[in-house]
Amino acid sequence: MIGTIAAGLAGGVVAGMLGVGGGVVFVPALVLFMNLSQHHAEATSLLAIIPVALVGAYRQDRYGNVRRTDALLLGCLSIAGAVAGVALANALSGAVLRDLFAALMVFVAAQLLRRTQRESAQARKRGERML
Amino acid sequence: MAAERALAPTARSLKLTAIGTAAGLFSGLFGVGGGTVIVPLLVLWLAYDERVATGTSLAAIVFVAAFAAATQGLYGNVNLRDAALVGGPAVVGVVLGAALQQRVGSRAISALFALALVASAVELVLK
Numbered sequence: 001m002i003g004t005i006a007a008g009l010a011g012g013v014v015a016g017m018l019g020v021g022g023g024v025v026f027v028p029a030l031v032l033f034m035n036l037s038q039h040h041a042e043a044t045s046l047l048a049i050i051p052v053a054l055v056g057a058y059r060q061d062r063y064g065n066v067r068r069t070d071a072l073l074l075g076c077l078s079i080a081g082a083v084a085g086v087a088l089a090n091a092l093s094g095a096v097l098r099d100l101f102a103a104l105m106v107f108v109a110a111q112l113l114r115r116t117q118r119e120s121a122q123a124r125k126r127g128e129r130m131l
Numbered sequence: 132m133a134a135e136r137a138l139a140p141t142a143r144s145l146k147l148t149a150i151g152t153a154a155g156l157f158s159g160l161f162g163v164g165g166g167t168v169i170v171p172l173l174v175l176w177l178a179y180d181e182r183v184a185t186g187t188s189l190a191a192i193v194f195v196a197a198f199a200a201a202t203q204g205l206y207g208n209v210n211l212r213d214a215a216l217v218g219g220p221a222v223v224g225v226v227l228g229a230a231l232q233q234r235v236g237s238r239a240i241s242a243l244f245a246l247a248l249v250a251s252a253v254e255l256v257l258k
Contacts, residue, residue, distance in 0.1 A: 001216065004217050005217070005219075005220045008216065008220035008224065009227075011217070011224060012223060012225040012228060013225070013227055014228060014244050015221070015224070015225050016224065016228020016230075016231070016232065019170065019188070022221070026217050026218075026221070027161070028251045028252075029217060030213060034213055034216075036210065039208050040208050042203070043208030043209045043210070044209055045163070045217070046203055047196075047209050047218065048214045048217045049163070049218075050193060051218050052222055052225050053189050053190070053192040053196060055225050057189040059225075059226070060186030060189055060190070065182050065186030065187070066186040066189070067183060067187045068190065070147065070173075070177075070191075071187045071188075072190075074147055074154065074191035074195075077148045078151040078152065078165070078191070081159065082158055083159065084155070085156040085157065085160040085161075086159035086203050086206070087159075089159060089161075090206050090208075098256065099256060100161070101161055101162075101255065102252040102255050103252075104167075105252035105255075106248070108167055109245035109246070109248040109249050111167065112242075112244065113241070116238050116241040116242055120238055123238075
């Protein structure tokens with residue numbers, strides 16, 4: 001339980017700092033610390049994401065970083081995909097879903113490292129130090 | 132942005148529909164928000180600045196996750212207590228993280244987080 005609370009906090013911090021995190025932290029935390037099945041962990045993570053995204057979006061909006069119309073359109077247009085995605089998840093076995101999720105985690109890690117590299121290169125151009 | 136306005140509205144709507152659908156699929160299948168697909172596609176297809184893409188993605192995720200969570204609820208998979216246990220501290224974390232972002236370089240944190248992700252992925256598969 002302490003692990004889950006800590007993972008929630010950590011997931012929120014990386015979500016606030018890096019714009020990623022949330023679900024990709026919540027799902028493994030719920031599986032590893034709370035012994036939820038992959039399916040239950042994913043469903044539960046979705047609910048936990050809502051307040052985090054809401055608070056994050058509110059803050060980003062104050063910095064002028066949210067294009068509201070596009071966000072609303074994207075959100076509303078996602079419904080068919082979301083229903084299909086959930087149906088697909090529930091059609092798969094827990095083991096297959098878990099392995100797919102692990103692949104997603106590695107993909108997100110690679111995406112993050114690529115972005116970091118790009119930012120480092122830009123910083124070098126401006127003559128800043130690595131940190 | 133001028134280049135963006137020059138796009139025919141239908142092409143733009145099609146792209147938004149494609150991004151929304153892809154985000155929904157990802158979100159429903161994996162229990163994540165879908166930012167992993169929304170942010171790069173907004174940058175690539177609609178010439179978004181990365182920061183604005185992240186902000187807009189977060190706002191869209193509120194809806195994406197709500198639709199996916201509601202559907203998972205119909206399957207009886209949502210665990211309310213655990214959602215509060217992880218979501219409550221996460222709200223505190225996201226405020227903390229946004230404040231930290233203004234003060235410390237995020238590049239080292241990114242690299243550390245990427246390592247933690249790969250380690251957890253291995254742990255998950257071996258469990």
